[in-house]
Amino acid sequence: MTLSLYDTLSRAKRPFAPRDPDRVTLYVCGPTVYNYAHIGNFRPVVVFDLLFRLLRDLYGEDAVLYAANVTDVDDKINRKAAEEGVPIATISNRYLDAYNADAAALGALRPTFQPRVTETMDAIVKMIGDLVANNAAYAAEGHVLFDTQAFADYGKLSGRAMDEMIAGARVDVAPYKRHPADFVLWKPSKPGEPEWQSPWGDGRPGWHIECSAMIEQALGLPIDIHGGGIDLVFPHHENELAQGVCAGHGPEYAHVWMHNGFLNMGDEKMSKSLGNVALAHDLRQQYPGEAIRWALLAGHYRQPLEWTGELIEPAKSALDRLYRVLDDSERFLAGVPTSARASGGEHRGAVMAYDAEMAALHDDLNTPLAFAGLFQLADYLRSAAMGKDVAGVERARALLLEAAQLMGFLTSEPQAWFQGGADEGLKARVEALIAERHTARTDKNWPEADRIRAELSALNVEVMDSPTGATWRIKEQA
């Protein structure tokens, strides 16, 4: 199956072909670890995790190298470290751990590499040296600046003409810049701030050079795919591209540039009324990670996404439905004698739905359309169970799981999904109450049965009767 990806530089969707199918390289700009990351930070995490999974599926798990950097040299980190009177590493390690835990909760696989600026200083200094040697950078007043005049294609990625930018610029230009668009590669640290040695004086790297150097060190330039949020196209990625090319890494820096749309957090009033739910760290206390992941993938990745409280509930409901179908199909299969079980069952409709889902995913990560394929698979699974089609159930079920899990969904057992929030004590209590209620219902003592249901409800448990007995689940947290 061919993967098509939209490339920001050429502004077109193209079939993806890696330079080397045995070594597919993906780099995504990661977080600055100075605090808990909010939900918007996790949109690229989830989007490019999905891409990572697709690439692994296509080229083999070991063939795909995914680097997502961590910016651990930053003013905000410096400030926080100074406030707490601790080294910057204490701050960055704390929030990197939290970030990784959040990402894992959202079903994101760990990237192959997670390079850090503090561990890339040599490569940064070397790359700046290459740029100076190539006459693409110059030193001035303790700074080293990239000379944008040295790169004829500067502005091509973001579609900006230099003159227009300068004309529209509203910021003061530092006096030591030769050209207003020139940007910092290296600068002196302020007093008391961490600093590193360089031939141009002690100091610290500029933001853009960090990423280029980390790519060079972790993956080697050029790379197949460079990803990040749309807000990074200018100036960050434009600058990365210029540096990479001018440092001597050939005309192509990244074969494909991918950018996810912005996630809007809504107005302040709403954020306030919802408390801290904008932080993934808090959000995942209230909702399963898969539900948050679903919400983030509910729209196409290039479209802007409005994060409101109304996004997550339908996501949870959608997953409830898929898990319910899965659960019901398991009950059905459990009631089928082993002798009647047939492996290698067929289900034409389910295969077509599966193919549609895969085609959607490979068409520039069309997740909304892929979700439709998932629902169609679920419908086929349910109707096969209703029709007592054992082979069909097994086939449709296997396809649903495969399709969903490729996207990072349906990774739990249905029982864990519905009852996951319950501890052992609560489970025992619930089972006892359900047994009591069963007796009451057998006696047609409806008031008593309803009273027990109300008691369960007070425990945040919903009970559902069925011909084969009652099942239960944890109700919504909120």
Added chain:
RNA sequence: GGCCCGAUGGCGGAGUGGUGACGCAGCGGACUGCAAAUCCGUGCACCCGAGUUCGAUUCUCGGUCGGGCCUCCA
């Protein structure tokens, strides 16, 4: 001011030059002691104007509205 993107039903959100997916919510019915779930059925939309075309939601132009970037925000 410059550049870019978007506008689809109550909400979210795909897609297409020729009966407008899918999900959530709604309505009617079946099932159920009731409820939930499930099943059957059902209502509801392509911002405005002009152009191209046999035909436009889909292409072109203009307008309106919304969003983003131009500041080391993913």
